[in-house]
Amino acid sequence: NAGVTQTPKFQVLKTGQSMTLQCAQDMNHEYMSWYRQDPGMGLRLIHYSVGAGITDQGEVPNGYNVSRSTTEDFPLRLLSAAPSQTSVYFCASSYDRGRYEQYFGPGTRLTVT
Amino acid sequence: GDSVTQMEGPVTLSEEAFLTINCTYTATGYPSLFWYVQYPGEGLQLLLKATKADDKGSNKGFEATYRKETTSFHLEKGSVQVSDSAVYFCALSDQWGNKLIFGTGTLLAVQP
Numbered sequence: 001n002a003g004v005t006q007t008p009k010f011q012v013l014k015t016g017q018s019m020t021l022q023c024a025q026d027m028n029h030e031y032m033s034w035y036r037q038d039p040g041m042g043l044r045l046i047h048y049s050v051g052a053g054i055t056d057q058g059e060v061p062n063g064y065n066v067s068r069s070t071t072e073d074f075p076l077r078l079l080s081a082a083p084s085q086t087s088v089y090f091c092a093s094s095y096d097r098g099r100y101e102q103y104f105g106p107g108t109r110l111t112v113t
Numbered sequence: 114g115d116s117v118t119q120m121e122g123p124v125t126l127s128e129e130a131f132l133t134i135n136c137t138y139t140a141t142g143y144p145s146l147f148w149y150v151q152y153p154g155e156g157l158q159l160l161l162k163a164t165k166a167d168d169k170g171s172n173k174g175f176e177a178t179y180r181k182e183t184t185s186f187h188l189e190k191g192s193v194q195v196s197d198s199a200v201y202f203c204a205l206s207d208q209w210g211n212k213l214i215f216g217t218g219t220l221l222a223v224q225p
Contacts, residue, residue, distance in 0.1 A: 004156075033212075033213075035215075040217055041217060042117075042202060042215040042216055042217040042218050043157075043202070043213075043215040044215075045212050045213065045214075048211065048212065050211070056211070058212060059212075090156055090157070092156075092157075092213075096210075097206075097209075097210035097211055101159045101162070102157075102159070102213060104156035104157045104158070105156050106155060106156050107155075107156055
């Protein structure tokens with residue numbers, strides 16, 4: 001099993017550009033989520049999904065879109081990048097909601113100039 | 114709303130020293146509590162968890178007990194190693210299990 005994979009590993013964007021961060025898992029997990037990690041702030045939940053076709057907002061959803069068309073994939077879209085979105089982004093999945101162990105991907109380091 | 118507070122780092126210890134990282138929480142209902150660890154350049158990994166009051170989670174020599182009366186979940190290890198150097202995050206799941214809420218993380222540096 002590859003677990004949770006994320007691409008790209010690094011990305012530099014200019015303000016106003018859009019892009020999609022990819023996340024995939026091969027564990028048949030129903031629950032997937034996106035977090036951003038910023039110094040001194042821990043991890044903050046952006047969006048989550050409890051199954052294919054179902055998504056909901058987390059703590060910091062503004063400027064991000066998600067969709068969940070398959071169980072395996074949960075892409076995160078930045079609509080119009082801003083310097084405030086410079087961060088490290090982690091995707092995670094678990095068997096069933098957050099009460100179970102979450103498996104994290106290796107992260108994507110995004111810089112917006 | 115729900116929140117997690119953990120001690121600020123960095124925590125610097127010598128090898129074989131005793132470790133405590135404090136974590137307290139505020140939550141509605143009966144959350145599950147977790148400690149995750151992040152090694153340099155990697156994603157987070159579950160270290161241990163506890164799902165109800167008085168439960169003790171343990172793994173790799175680390176322990177934490179779910180104390181509802183003090184709303185705490187302190188991480189302890191009797192003898193740290195250089196390989197334990199990492200960032201440690203305390204977290205709770207909300208009462209519906211939809212969200213993990215993290216503390217700000219504590220950097221542990223163990224010197225030989």
